[in-house]
């Protein structure tokens with residue numbers, strides 16, 4: 099009888115090797131391990147034996163049964179595996195299988211704010227312009243109506259590099275470069291890095307980012323400037339945002355103004371961000387000084403223009419409630435990973 103059982107196991111082994119799908123596997127399971135299967139059939143004959151033989155054969159039969167059970171498990175796993183492989187080969191993947199997500203980087207808050215501002219102006223039809231960070235004094239100062247010894251140069255404590263070059267103190271020289279190379283009508287924005295010899299503190303940094311805007315066309319007035327910046331403020335900070343313009347002075351614009359927006363944090367009553375005034379000063383702006391247009395070969399009798407410029411860090415500090423400009427440059431991941439689009 100032992101021989102008979104071993105033979106059954108070997109037969110099962112051979113047949114399982116040929117079983118290529120789960121339907122055949124199930125048929126074999128019924129044949130070998132089912133209620134009317136061959137193993138049960140042999141065990142049915144145990145009753146006819148003496149007690150000792152019955153015990154011995156019974157134990158052996160159970161071992162064989164376990165062995166056959168394991169063979170079925172292995173066969174089932176290998177069928178599953180080959181089915182998966184075939185699916186992958188045919189390009190049909192199970193997209194419902196949960197995946198582990200690898201750690202992802204984050205965009206820097208200055209990048210997020212810049213992207214948002216650029217997209218707003220692009221939607222109004224502005225083009226993005228770029229210029230060199232190592233700039234000529236002529237473009238950085240002279241052409242912008244800031245001649246040597248003009249007191250405005252004192253506000254731009256500069257990194258002079260010799261031979262008439264310096265690290266640009268604002269993005270405005272790109273206005274000059276664009277007006278000299280392209281014919282109006284022009285509508286550009288210039289996001290970029292600037293440098294001033296400022297000591298580092300909560301609101302100053304020797305390097306910072308600005309975004310400059312310039313529009314030149316026939317018949318532009320201060321109303322166009324005001325309308326543009328009001329629309330920008332609403333798109334940037336929300337529909338309820340309002341703007342306030344107060345007289346200011348810049349050599350390259352005339353008249354000039356300083357623009358404030360209603361506090362995007364408290365919306366009026368006053369808070370730490372707006373120093374309890376309800377207003378946040380964000381940028382300088384004005385009508386392009388006719389002298390600057392003429393310096394670039396544009397007839398100021400025919401064309402007029404408006405320009406504006408703001409610190410990107412200043413906007414980001416308001417948007418994200420960050421109180422110290424130095425946070426932007428310290429690369430502390432605990433701060434940076436808090437900002438998502």
Ligand SMILES: [Zn+2]
Nearest residue numbers: 361364369372
């Ligand atoms: Zn406020």
